[in-house]
Amino acid sequence: MPSRPLPRRGEIWLVQFTPGSGRELIDPHPALVLSRDDVGILPLRVVVPLTTFQERFATVPWMITLEPDATNGLRRKSVVDCFQPRSFDTGRFLEKWGELNQAQVEEVARTVAAVMGILPDKAIG
Numbered sequence: 001m002p003s004r005p006l007p008r009r010g011e012i013w014l015v016q017f018t019p020g021s022g023r024e025l026i027d028p029h030p031a032l033v034l035s036r037d038d039v040g041i042l043p044l045r046v047v048v049p050l051t052t053f054q055e056r057f058a059t060v061p062w063m064i065t066l067e068p069d070a071t072n073g074l075r076r077k078s079v080v081d082c083f084q085p086r087s088f089d090t091g092r093f094l095e096k097w098g099e100l101n102q103a104q105v106e107e108v109a110r111t112v113a114a115v116m117g118i119l120p121d122k123a124i125g
Contacts, residue, residue: 005095007045010105012072015047016092032098032108035087043090048108053077054064060070062115064108073098082111083106 007013015031035046048064053076057063062082068074074097100108113119 005096006043007031007096008037009035010102011099012050012074012097013047014094014097015049015088016094016113017049017086028067028094030037030074030078030104032105034085034105034109034112042077044087045090045093046083046085046087048077048080048085048112049083055081062111064104066104069123071098072100080111082115085112 011033012030013033014028016028017031020029030050031047032050033045034048035044053065057079058065063079064082066072066074066078066080068076084102110119
């Protein structure tokens with residue numbers, strides 16, 4: 001049986017988030033692979049989850065809105081929730097949907113860094 005390709009930075013995959021607890025996302029959700037491809041020796045990837053857009057997310061600074069298109073493979077208007085990055089084993093990656101362009105990936109990375117306090121950003125918080 002051929003092996004599945006490993007998820008790469010900038011790709012959107014359907015990922016199994018269960019088990020979860022409290023307000024964490026659970027069940028399969030699309031997620032953006034944010035970790036660099038050249039980091040780590042374990043089959044793990046850092047991801048940032050996507051969820052369906054809601055009007056109340058439009059003003060939340062750590063939610064980045066994405067419109068569906070042929071490249072990203074999204075089925076509906078979505079947001080990247082930069083407040084919930086997680087690391088998952090590649091066995092949780094169910095199917096590749098698409099990818100974002102470099103500018104979009106960098107915007108997500110900067111926003112996650114601001115949420116974590118790595119980059120100062122007065123708009124977060």
